[in-house]
Amino acid sequence: MNNYxxxxxxxxxxxxxxxxxxxxxxxxxxxxxxxNFIEAFGFIAKVAMISEAMNHHPELSNIYRTVTIxxxxxxxxxxxxxxxxxxxxIDSLQPELN
Numbered sequence: 001m002n003n004y005x006x007x008x009x010x011x012x013x014x015x016x017x018x019x020x021x022x023x024x025x026x027x028x029x030x031x032x033x034x035x036n037f038i039e040a041f042g043f044i045a046k047v048a049m050i051s052e053a054m055n056h057h058p059e060l061s062n063i064y065r066t067v068t069i070x071x072x073x074x075x076x077x078x079x080x081x082x083x084x085x086x087x088x089x090i091d092s093l094q095p096e097l098n
Contacts, residue, residue, distance in 0.1 A: 003073065003082040011079070018087050026079055027072035028087055032095060034065045043067055043095045050089045056082045
């Protein structure tokens with residue numbers, strides 16, 4: 001898997017690919033609201049499985065039924081193609097939200 005740092009043109013196109021994510025120059029962030037803690041935790045477990053398979057791990061936060069995920073590639077110093085791939089994989093989970 002070829003991982004590369006996104007350039008300014010890539011970043012401009014990113015909002016179409018990741019409409020639900022907040023995009024900055026160095027990271028992307030998304031917040032989910034679930035019905036309860038169990039559903040939020042189940043979602044985190046699914047994200048963990050995907051992340052481990054990709055060997056790319058997000059910054060996760062869970063407060064009761066709210067899950068926040070931030071992606072960046074520390075080795076490259078910013079937002080990379082791997083962050084985009086992981087965000088798309090997370091989006092494909094289509095969790096049931098409140």
